[in-house]
Amino acid sequence: MDSVAHSGAGHIGGPLSAMDLLVALFFRVLRIRPDEPGWPDRDRFILSKGHSAIGLYVVMALRGYFPVDELATFDAGDSRLQGHPDMTRLPGLEASTGSLGQGLSVGIGIALGARMRGLGVHTFVMLGDGETQEGMVWESVMVAARFGLGNLTALVDCNGLQQYGWPRPPGEVGRGDRRDPLAGVQLRDALEAFGWRVLEIDGHDAAAIVAACANARDAGTGSQPTAILARTVKGRGVSFAEGRYEWHARVATADEVAAAREELGTERPGGARP
Amino acid sequence: MTAAMRDVWANTLIDLAADHPDLLVLDGDLATSTRADRFAVAYPDRFLEMGIAEQNMVGVATGLATLGYIPWLSSFAVFFTHRAVDQIRVLVAQTHANVKIGAAYTGLLTGFTGKTHQDVEDLAIMRAMPGMTVLAPGDAIECEAAVRWATATHGPVYLRLARDAGPDLFDAGYRFEPGRVIRLREGSDVLMISTGLQSARCLAAAGILGSAGLSAGVLHVPSLKPVDAPALMDAARSVRLVVTAEEHTIFGGLGGLVAEILGERGPRRLLRIGIRDTWGESAPNAFLLERHGLSPERVAERVAQEFSGAAQLG
Numbered sequence: 041m042d043s044v045a046h047s048g049a050g051h052i053g054g055p056l057s058a059m060d061l062l063v064a065l066f067f068r069v070l071r072i073r074p075d076e077p078g079w080p081d082r083d084r085f086i087l088s089k090g091h092s093a094i095g096l097y098v099v100m101a102l103r104g105y106f107p108v109d110e111l112a113t114f115d116a117g118d119s120r121l122q123g124h125p126d127m128t129r130l131p132g133l134e135a136s137t138g139s140l141g142q143g144l145s146v147g148i149g150i151a152l153g154a155r156m157r158g159l160g161v162h163t164f165v166m167l168g169d170g171e172t173q174e175g176m177v178w179e180s181v182m183v184a185a186r187f188g189l190g191n192l193t194a195l196v197d198c199n200g201l202q203q204y205g206w207p208r209p210p211g212e213v214g215r216g217d218r219r220d221p222l223a224g225v226q227l228r229d230a231l232e233a234f235g236w237r238v239l240e241i242d243g244h245d246a247a248a249i250v251a252a253c254a255n256a257r258d259a260g261t262g263s264q265p266t267a268i269l270a271r272t273v274k275g276r277g278v279s280f281a282e283g284r285y286e287w288h289a290r291v292a293t294a295d296e297v298a299a300a301r302e303e304l305g306t307e308r309p310g311g312a313r314p
Numbered sequence: 315m316t317a318a319m320r321d322v323w324a325n326t327l328i329d330l331a332a333d334h335p336d337l338l339v340l341d342g343d344l345a346t347s348t349r350a351d352r353f354a355v356a357y358p359d360r361f362l363e364m365g366i367a368e369q370n371m372v373g374v375a376t377g378l379a380t381l382g383y384i385p386w387l388s389s390f391a392v393f394f395t396h397r398a399v400d401q402i403r404v405l406v407a408q409t410h411a412n413v414k415i416g417a418a419y420t421g422l423l424t425g426f427t428g429k430t431h432q433d434v435e436d437l438a439i440m441r442a443m444p445g446m447t448v449l450a451p452g453d454a455i456e457c458e459a460a461v462r463w464a465t466a467t468h469g470p471v472y473l474r475l476a477r478d479a480g481p482d483l484f485d486a487g488y489r490f491e492p493g494r495v496i497r498l499r500e501g502s503d504v505l506m507i508s509t510g511l512q513s514a515r516c517l518a519a520a521g522i523l524g525s526a527g528l529s530a531g532v533l534h535v536p537s538l539k540p541v542d543a544p545a546l547m548d549a550a551r552s553v554r555l556v557v558t559a560e561e562h563t564i565f566g567g568l569g570g571l572v573a574e575i576l577g578e579r580g581p582r583r584l585l586r587i588g589i590r591d592t593w594g595e596s597a598p599n600a601f602l603l604e605r606h607g608l609s610p611e612r613v614a615e616r617v618a619q620e621f622s623g624a625a626q627l628g
Contacts, residue, residue: 128409134380139404145370146405149377149385152362157381176401179367183374186365 041278041300043094045292047115050123053287054168055095057199057243057272062099064249065164065195069257074104077131083161084150086135088143089168089197090124091289097121097130105132141174143167144194148184151192151265162257166195170202170221178234185235188263193256194236196267197243198222199274203288216274216283231267243270277304316454318479320418324349326461327386328356334465336382340375342368342389348418348475350388368393372401372413379412384465390424391417391433391474395440406470407443414464420450420474421510421561422589422606428596434589437509438566440472441539447492448538450474450510453483456536459490467492478599480511483534493540497549501531504621505553506613507546509535509568512559515603518610519559519617528618538571546572547579555624557585557617561608564588585620587613 044050066072070083087096094114101108106120113119120130124138135146147165154161171177184192200215200222208219228238237259241248249270256266274288275281278300281290292300317325331337331353343366345351354361364371368389375385387394394402394415406413417436424431440448447469451457457475464471483498498513499520508516513534520530533549535541550556556576558569569586576582587607594602603609607616 126408135376136404136409139400142369142373142401142405145373145401146377146380148370149374150380151377152374153378153381153383156359159381176369176373179365179370180373183364183367183370 041292041297043098043111043114045294045297046112048291049115050094050291051091051289052281052292053201053274053285053289054089054092054197054199056276056278056281057274058089058092058095058166058197059099059276060244060246061166061195061197061249061270061272062095064246065253066099066103068246068250069253070164071161074100074132077105081159081161084134084147084163086137086143086147086163086165087125088137088165089140089171090137090143092168093121093123093125096125100132106130140168140171141176144177144180144184147192147194148180148187148189151184151189152187154191155189160260162191162193162260164193164195164253166197168202169196169198169200169227170205172196172227173221181231181234181236184265189265190262191260192265193253194265194267196227196269197272198269199272201274201283201285201288204285216285218285228269235264237264237266238269239266240269240271243272244276279303316479316482318477319451319454319457319475320347320349320477322454322457323416323418323461323473323475324352326458327353327465330462330465331357331360334384337384337386337465338362338378339386339388340364340371342366342371342387342393344389344418347390348388348416368398369401372398373405375413376405376409376411384412384414386414386416386465388416388418390419390431391436392431394472395433395436399439403443407445410445410469412468413470415470415472416475417473418475419477421476422594422602422608423511423561423599424477426596429593432594434561434563434594435566436472436474437538437560437562437568438570441566441571445470446539447471448474449536450538451536452510452513452534453480455482455484455486455488456490459488460536463490463492474510476511481514483514483517490536492537493542494537495542495545495549496534496536498532498534499530501529501553503528503553504530504555504557504617505533505550506530506557506559506617507533507535507550507568507572508559509538510561512561512608515608515610516559516613519613522610522614523617526614526618528621530617535568535571538568541571543575543579546575550576550582551580554583555585555617555621556582557587557620559587559608559613562588564590583624585617587616
């Protein structure tokens with residue numbers, strides 16, 4: 041929130057819903073070497089919901105890919121931390137994303153290539169629940185199953201809201217103040233029908249995330265890709281943002297940043313405010 | 315007549331595959347049209363059928379390229395430059411991915427497919443895309459050289475392939491150089507600038523004009539980006555009329571490119587021949603070339619007309 045407030049633009053809700061997933065991935069799941077981002081045997085992670093870039097950057101910084109202080113350059117000219125992930129600027133990014141629906145395809149290419157090269161890497165791609173509205177996602181879902189890519193895992197951050205979406209009809213259950221992007225859609229059934237293994241977890245339960253990812257990795261030699269549907273809360277951890285669609289891409293005021301910091305019980309990583 | 319570019323493309327890739335173990339072909343279920351099926355037979359393990367899903371195919375190619383593979387894509391041009399344009403833009407061009415787009419069935423002459431499949435805007439779209447190399451070879455020999463160059467050179471390439479065979483322009487000693495503009499015929503009155511198979515038609519048109527006493531040169535532009543603008547300007551400087559001709563809309567393709575160069579470097583009287591603000595249709599090749607003024611006879615007629623107007627204006 042600090043970085044976005046500092047920049048004056050960016051996304052808040054999605055990064056917060058994905059934060060526990062990202063932390064678990066980068067600190068417990070992914071086999072990576074932050075000081076050697078080009079290590080050929082590394083696991084690959086692609087943030088297909090590229091608008092949550094700031095969340096990814098924070099976790100990458102804490103994991104040691106770059107100095108935490110560099111987060112203050114988010115969105116600034118010449119920054120490696122672009123509004124949407126730019127692999128040509130920041131080592132450690134496996135794809136450039138931001139146009140929704142595309143990350144899974146790149147993940148398929150990597151998983152396929154890794155298998156042809158005999159590399160034991162696993163490729164994880166994080167999508168948003170709203171992102172599954174993109175047609176290209178379903179091209180990828182179909183092709184991944186056809187190629188039997190057990191070494192590919194899609195994590196879907198099901199935070200229950202999208203940027204605007206639809207008003208929630210009276211009486212319909214939902215977790216946010218607008219209609220769930222997947223309302224009326226049985227995503228689990230759909231993915232299974234396309235030939236995927238599907239796991240469902242609480243996307244804020246670190247142990248569950250790690251276990252599901254381990255399960256997915258163990259299936260890596262199999263012939264079915266895995267989807268992990270992670271139920272999350274948009275704006276997680278910040279009471280006034282949780283479940284509120286307007287925080288998809290809102291900039292916090294100074295007071296809101298202070299309040300959020302208090303609620304999260306954290307100071308800005310690395311020390312004082314820039 | 316010589317081999318059609320799609321045959322040359324496939325055969326060259328088969329030839330290159332032995333020395334380039336990372337070369338792959340990804341197909342969007344058009345292999346029997348694009349001739350990628352030949353590669354599939356020769357190298358079944360390096361041919362990846364991606365199904366009827368071009369957007370995903372471009373993404374998969376990008377992922378493969380990050381592992382050092384050289385993916386060549388097989389589909390019709392329209393499905394790249396229109397359906398998958400965002401994927402090419404964001405995933406390929408913006409990351410300078412080493413992905414090669416084998417764009418088959420370009421321009422008007424696409425085998426009775428009609429306007430849905432006639433890509434007459436591809437050069438404008440791909441040329442506008444930062445970092446994209448845009449090639450439109452003029453004959454089989456140049457096509458083979460371009461495929462070899464693109465495979466050996468890192469970075470995204472859009473290769474505009476014609477469906478049907480055209481006359482030979484070059485001999486076996488031809489060497490492809492990106493950006494080079496190639497003088498096919500000298501001429502002191504008019505310079506016709508063209509690309510792809512249209513260059514052979516312009517050569518024929520120049521012959522017709524020569525018989526009528528008008529000296530018309532032909533400059534072939536196989537590489538729309540990069541392009542040697544000073545050389546193009548030099549060729550255009552001494553003539554009274556510059557003409558562009560292309561199997562493409564007159565907006566933003568070769569005509570647009572030449573207008574930009576002349577506009578910046580030394581305005582000349584310019585006639586752009588190509589698809590005007592309209593769509594094609596399914597029809598025999600000869601009909602389409604006549605209808606859109608691209609046959610040698612129509613080009614010659616139009617050039618002579620314009621030249622006499624230019625001469626009157628001084």
